[in-house]
Amino acid sequence: MFKKVRLEVGVVFAIGLSFNALTYFVSGRLPEMPLGVPAFLGTAISILLSFKMSQSYERWWEARKIWGSIVNDSRTLVVQLQSYLSTEYREVIAEIGHRQIAWCYALGDSLRGLNPLTRDTGCLRVEDISKLSKHQNKPLALVQQQALSIKSLAEQGALDVFCRVQLDKTLVRLVDSMGRAERINTTVFPVTYRLFLHAAIYLFLITLSIAIQDVHAIFEIPLLVLIAALFFLVDKTAYNLQDPFRNRPSDIPVTAIARTIEINIRQLLGEESWPEPAKPKTFFIL
Amino acid sequence: MFKKVRLEVGVVFAIGLSFNALTYFVSGRLPEMPLGVPAFLGTAISILLSFKMSQSYERWWEARKIWGSIVNDSRTLVVQLQSYLSTEYREVIAEIGHRQIAWCYALGDSLRGLNPLTRDTGCLRVEDISKLSKHQNKPLALVQQQALSIKSLAEQGALDVFCRVQLDKTLVRLVDSMGRAERINTTVFPVTYRLFLHAAIYLFLITLSIAIQDVHAIFEIPLLVLIAALFFLVDKTAYNLQDPFRNRPSDIPVTAIARTIEINIRQLLGEESWPEPAKPKTFFIL
Amino acid sequence: MFKKVRLEVGVVFAIGLSFNALTYFVSGRLPEMPLGVPAFLGTAISILLSFKMSQSYERWWEARKIWGSIVNDSRTLVVQLQSYLSTEYREVIAEIGHRQIAWCYALGDSLRGLNPLTRDTGCLRVEDISKLSKHQNKPLALVQQQALSIKSLAEQGALDVFCRVQLDKTLVRLVDSMGRAERINTTVFPVTYRLFLHAAIYLFLITLSIAIQDVHAIFEIPLLVLIAALFFLVDKTAYNLQDPFRNRPSDIPVTAIARTIEINIRQLLGEESWPEPAKPKTFFIL
Amino acid sequence: MFKKVRLEVGVVFAIGLSFNALTYFVSGRLPEMPLGVPAFLGTAISILLSFKMSQSYERWWEARKIWGSIVNDSRTLVVQLQSYLSTEYREVIAEIGHRQIAWCYALGDSLRGLNPLTRDTGCLRVEDISKLSKHQNKPLALVQQQALSIKSLAEQGALDVFCRVQLDKTLVRLVDSMGRAERINTTVFPVTYRLFLHAAIYLFLITLSIAIQDVHAIFEIPLLVLIAALFFLVDKTAYNLQDPFRNRPSDIPVTAIARTIEINIRQLLGEESWPEPAKPKTFFIL
Amino acid sequence: MFKKVRLEVGVVFAIGLSFNALTYFVSGRLPEMPLGVPAFLGTAISILLSFKMSQSYERWWEARKIWGSIVNDSRTLVVQLQSYLSTEYREVIAEIGHRQIAWCYALGDSLRGLNPLTRDTGCLRVEDISKLSKHQNKPLALVQQQALSIKSLAEQGALDVFCRVQLDKTLVRLVDSMGRAERINTTVFPVTYRLFLHAAIYLFLITLSIAIQDVHAIFEIPLLVLIAALFFLVDKTAYNLQDPFRNRPSDIPVTAIARTIEINIRQLLGEESWPEPAKPKTFFIL
Secondary structure (H helix, E strand, O other), X not given: OHHHHHHHHHHHHHHHHHHHHHHHHOOOOOOOOOOHHHHHHHHHHHHHHHHHHHHHHHHHHHHHHHHHHHHHHHHXXXXXXXXXXXXXXXXXXXXXXXXXXXHHHHHHHHHOOOOHHHOOOOOOOHHHHHHHXXXXXXXXXXXXXXXXXXXXXXXXXXXXXXXXXXXHHHHHHHHHHHHHHHHHXXXXXXXXXXXXXXXXXXXXXXXXXXXXXOOOHHHHHHHHHHHHHHHHHHHHHHHHHHOOOOOOOOOOOHHHHHHHHHHHHHHHOOOOOOOOOOOOOOOOOO | OHHHHHHHHHHHHHHHHHHHHHHHHOOOOOOOOXXXXXXXXXXXXXXXXXXXXXXXXXXXXXXXXXXXXXXXXXXXXXXXXXXXXXXXXXXXXXXXXXXXXXXHHHHXXXXXXXXXXXXXXXXXXXXXXXXXXXXXOHHHHHHHHHHHHHHHHHHOOOOOHHHHHHHHHHHHHHHHHHHHHHHHHHOOOOHHHHHHHHHHHHHHHHHHHHHOOOOOHHHHHHHHHHHHHHHHHHHHHHHHHHOOOOOOOOOXXXXXXXXXXXXXXXXXXXXXOOOOOOOOOOOOOO | OHHHHHHHHHHHHHHHHHHHHHHHHOOOOOOOOOXXXXXXXXXXXXXXXXXXXXXXXXXXXXXXXXXXXXHHHHHHHHHHHHHHOOHHHHHHHHHHHHHHHHHHHHXXXXXXXXXXXXXXXXXXXXXXXXXXXXXXXXXXXXXXXXXXXXXXXXXXXXOOHHHHHHHHHHHHHHHHHHHHHHHHHHOOOOHHHHHHHHHHHHHHHHHHHHHOOOOOHHHHHHHHHHHHHHHHHHHHHXXXXXXXXXXXXXXXXXXXXXXXXXXXXXXXXXXXOOOOOOOOOOOOOO | OHHXXXXXXXXXXXXXXXXXXXXHHOOOOOOOOOOHHHHHHHHHHHHXXXXXXXXXXXXXXXXXXXXXXXXXXXXXXXXHHHHHOOHXXXXXXXXXXXXXXHHHHHHHHHHOOOOHHHOOOOOOOHHHHHXXXXXXXXXXXXXXXXHHHHHHHHHOOOOOHHHHHXXXXXXXXXXXXXXXXXXHHHOOOOHHHHHXXXXXXXXXXXXXXXXXXXOOHHHXXXXXXXXXXXXXXXXXXXXXXXXXXXXXXXXXXXXXXXXXXXXXXXXXXXXXXXXXXXXXXXXXXX | OHHHHXXXXXXXXXXXXXXXXXXXXXXXXXXXXXXXXXXXXXXXXXXXXXXXXXXXXXXXXHHHHHHHHHHHHHHXXXXXXXXXXXXXXXXXXXXXXXHHXXXXXXXXXXXXXXXXXXXXXXXXXXXXXXXHOOOOOHHXXXXXXXXXXXXXHHHOOOOOHHHHHHHHHHHHHHHHHHHHHHHHXXXXXXXXXXXXXHHHHHHXXXXXXXXXXXXXXXXXXXXXXXXXXXXXXXXHHHHHHHOOOXXXXXXXXXXXXXXXXXHHHHHHOOOOOOOOOOOOOOOOOO
16 A cells, blocks of 8 residues: 555655754754644645545546446336337347447446457447447447437337337436546546645645654654655545546446446346356455 | 444553553653644544545435435325326236335345345235346346336326326336445445544554653543544444445434335325334434 | 523533632642643534534525425426416316415424324315325325326316326425425434534543633633533534424424415415415524 | 724724733733634634535525526527427517516516516516516516416417427426525524624634733734634625625626526527626626 | 746745844844744635635536536437438438537637637538627527527428427527536636635735744745745635636636537548547646
């Protein structure tokens, strides 16, 4: 865990050491730093850090909510199709259901910057895949295919117009979820804020190390390093949470969620086999 | 109540005692720790703890809102059926109403990791139960049955297509509530944040016990233990609130809410008997 | 106002007095308490109190929003009926409008734990009242009657099916508002949090009274009592806000709001007489 | 700007002066007040003030959002009418559009406690105005007229029933916005909270003036007055923001927004003349 | 980056220097300022600054969400048209799709105070452009054209009435997004709050420079300047975030988002060429 803030902690260690060394050699020349200065700086940093943590957590939690909506709307889509169509359309329902599974995997890959076509989900027909190649935004192309499948059902007279509109609304919600996930993924969190925070933490540590120079180095250095590690780790946690689709352990587990959707859809379709659910991670390191 | 933080408080007690002992034996060797250091740490911890409490409370409150929506939509489902269907469909309405009661109990059990089939609610027909056995997600399977019941009513011509769409929307909202409760249940709150907090609390207590070593042990130890207990109890409260479906006293009372829904639905159906409401807990210990 | 925290302030007065007395008699034996300890505790308490105040206020404000929605949907219901039905159904519209007024009063009474049937609103027909007696949840039973009135209009052919669905949506929103108000009313706010707060405030006051023992009692005691009163009054305000349907002055004024709805509905119906609006309270004591 | 807190600042000036005078005359009799006491009080006040500012700002911002929705739904209403009705209904569209403009002005006046009928917008027909006189809530009466105009269009067969339902939804949203604005206007913000804050600020200033009595009066008095002014001005800002419809400079500019709506609607209707937009205030004093 | 707060930092530098100079010349005449005064002021400023940062960030994030909704609804509009209309209406779909692209660019320009007609998107027909000239609010006029195109499709019988209503809902959402973006753009954030903050920061710096006058100028001046720069930069960040449509680097990248929409729509329409996506800025300076 400390690996992640090695650099920062190292710098802090060096600062502490050099100020202690200075104390021995040029004792009396170092400024008197009242402890009130770093104390107030520490409080200010806590407040600014708390704001940052709060915003990052909200981004992460919104991303999780979006994928929760995707779970709900994927299930709803299949239940609606089964409710609206007579049993002779069993195969079309399965086709749309499978495409929905593929969409979930594709959206997850696409958010993480991977090419969705390299994953073989076994859920897309060959002609669907070939149509995807021309599109930059594969999940959007798959939603278009879903819309055209529903159009074709409506044109065959299999689907009442009101029921069709309900399916359409479910698709609208899926397009919304996709767009919201993309928004979180592409919006850069103001980076200057983090620079100010780091600057403030270093300023705090320098003033603190001067202020407590009378404390023996054996106590002072670990204290400085621990407080520094604490601040930098909270900052790092916030940094990791704010971009939840980056192939990091703190990511929203998009593939595991897509797997859950696959299991749910296959069971709703009455199929006999489905993949194992992804193992939940027992220990969650940010 | 203090039982819950026994371990932590014990450690604090030991720390306080050993630093006091040290003061007597190696007096003069212990570092001078200005009180400003633990004071600033205590403020920082309060701020981080406040953020954690706030997020945990929001998870808990969202879980409570979700079950509030389930109450509303369950009532709405029955009122809508009675409003849309002529009185000759009384029995189908009762069947769907009873299945809705069973769904509520099943969702509650399922969220708590219990097998919904072991609870005999007397609300499901034998054929419904047999169909459930193949499904991993029993509440989802029950929603599917509700959708198919409504489909069958529509196919018999008992239900206007617009009214049907309204019932469908109520089911969509129930699927949403289910998915949102599952989301809260399966999303792990970043655990590292809690580790940092604990580390910070211990660091705070160690520096505080050094800083106030001049205070007599008879006053110092209880003071340390009380402050430690306060921090650890707030942290524990936050920890318990953040997972509201774990069979703990601070849980959302899902069974009691399902009972309320059962009473409401049975009275709306004009039935003669219903269960007693669950006794509200008079004292709520987290 | 101070009546409400008399007990707590009395305890504080006693603490201050006894520590001052101690200072005179065992002067020199009392521990040295650096002011930093109560200062940090006071900051921590402010932060935790601020979180509590914030959550309580949000519950209160949500309750107010719910009753705002009830105002809107009650007005909407009448405007919709007048828009959808031809003028020959004037009396049915009046009947539904009056029942809506009765529902608002009944929901208010029911939330406050009063029996809605004891209030004579003059808005319900005798047969409606008799049907209510069997129901535990009177407002829910009244919504069911509204739904059946609308059903009967639809069966007479007076109401287009699309318009009917709009009325149905308005009823769904009213059921939602009812359920949300009940949720706030029945959900116990974690009481342990308040216990911790009180413990922390007493700990703060004890350490503060030791820390400022050198200040003369004539200044110390009022200072302690004022600070204590401030903390306990903010806590009491939060406590009162968090349960907004308890017959307290800080309650949401449900009866006054129901009165406003009655006036609005009677004027929309073109009636000649309506009650006076409830006098707004000029001074609002929590 | 300082005019607004003259009284409070005057009191603070007097306090500072009298404590300084006391220092000269009874020097040695004044209590020793450690600076920690006012410092902690100042922090506590900042936290409570920050909560108050935050809630007030949210009320103000919600009020602004409500008027934003009114802009959107007013535009939508006209665009929908033009889209649903054939061009021969041009005049009815204009009539409804003009009534919508009148509604916006009337709602703004009504929220500010002015009589909407005294403003001559030139947008209402004589018969509309005469019907208004009997109603206490003029904007609600205007919405009822809009609903009846739409009803009359539907009865003439000019409006498809589905399209009619869309118009109805737009009206429902307008009724909602009206009710939400009224809710903010009539809900008294808990006044006791503000009393506590003021008491705390005075307590803070008294303890601060004792604590820094050694500082020369020429520096002490301005310092006290500036800090007091800062706290009281933030409190005043919060106080002004919390009631956004009171004819104050910090109000939501309801008349200017209604003017914007008038311009938009008149241009959508293809009219040749429209009023000038209200000048934005270049400097915004709270 | 420091360029932006040059003025403020310069003033701070001057203050620090003059107080240091004063210390040398009139040493002993300068007041004793306990460090507690600036420390408490610094904490208060952090809290008020944190509130300001939080509100500004929310405005900025809301603006980003609005443009995310515009992305979603623009895609939805095209997918819906393709799903509802038979393939013979290919050209009308393309026309509406192109107008939608033009609308996005026009809204972005209009929010930034630029004239939308000066940008040649190649997406509008000549007759559309000519109709725009009379309108002040060009994006609103374009939405009106979209509504009339859909009306014309409906009148030709190409569009089922239910499907038409779905398209209409998508347009309503676009009007909403437009209005919400305009609301953020035209609502002035209470400027007095910022004045108080600046006053408080200067007061803090003056008291701090007096309080630490014993620290040597070589250490004192940089410390003052760094702390001042930190506060002013956080304030500047908040100031820039609060108005997200002002042609600043921290703006919502409305043109880049409109470009994305153009690419998506052109690919959905099956066109062969589309513009390059806008390069994401690799370093984001506020």
